[in-house]
Amino acid sequence: MELIELVKKHAPVTGEQLADYIGVSRPTLRSDFSLLVMLGLLDAKPKVGYFLGNAYRGMDNSETRQRFDHMKVAEIQGVPVNIPDTLSVHDAVITLFTENADTLLIVNEDKKFVGIVTPKDLLKITLGNAGAASIPVSMVMTRFPNIVTLVSDDSVADAIRKMILHQVDCLPVITSVDESGQGPEVTGWVSKSNIIRLMSDITAAEELGEQGL
The missing domain is CATH 1.10.10.10 (Winged helix-like DNA-binding domain superfamily/Winged helix DNA-binding domain)
Known part of the structure; x- marks a missing residue:
């Protein structure tokens, strides 16, 4: 970085x-x-x-830094909030609040990953549009493959680089696209919260180590 x-x-x-x-x-x-x-x-x-910052200083020794450099996305990814592409914008907004999610991952009837929708996407379609609530999220989502993604074997460092480079708060974790041309499946996601929690854990562990605990 x-x-x-x-x-x-x-x-x-x-x-x-x-x-x-x-x-x-x-x-x-x-x-x-x-x-x-x-x-x-x-x-x-x-x-x-x-x-x-404290999180970097917590990693600023060879042992901790080596552990971080080898850490994979699979170790920190969270459970995704998936919704079907037929769900209405109204129900998508409700899901955002009930699941306390920053981003919703969209899947089709075969459970394949097809896109994402953010609060900004939903706000754009609903402002000044009385009938927007009944529009399916497939009409407003950003479609795969025009989405920055991760696979579980990517490094956490790569996830951070992608977040910074593409200025996004959440990255879907997906399987590889198979030879049949079928889309990928969603296995998880990595958000700023996941990364912040990891940095906090590393810093806390380093501080305990310094105290000999």
């Missing part, structure tokens, strides 16, 4: 300085900074700049 390495080398460093190092504008990195701070990999102080 280029940003983290730059912060490690130059901390404390401002967002403008980091943007100059990479050769992009400061607004381009805004979502990257937000995610890395949320994950605890970076921390920031007003008028000071960015520096390494």
Whole structure:
């Protein structure tokens, strides 16, 4: 992760300085900074700049870092919230609230992964559209394969890189597409919450180790 390495080398460093190092504008990195701070990999102080966060410092020894580098998505993925592609927008909104989900994964009648729908997608279709509630989610979802995904054997580090690169909060974990051309099945998902929980566990374990517990 280029940003983290730059912060490690130059901390404390401002967002403008980091943007100059990479050769992009400061607004381009805004979502990257937000995610890395949320994950605890970076921390920031007003008028000071960015520096390494507690989660990164917890991994900053060879044993912990090696364990993290070899950790697979299968070890942290959560249970997906799947809905059928025939479900109405109205029922999809209800599912978002009842399941406390940020993203809904859409499957067809054969239980194959066909797309995702987010609160933003649902809001767009319902605003000023009296009949929107009865529209099936298949009409508003983002369709596979135009979706960033993971497989269970991907590394957690790759999942974080994809989240940062594509500026997404959730990544579906799917099976490989088989030779028959059938779509993949959903096996789980990785969200910011999964990553944050992992970072917290690593930091806590490191602190206990330092205390000799």
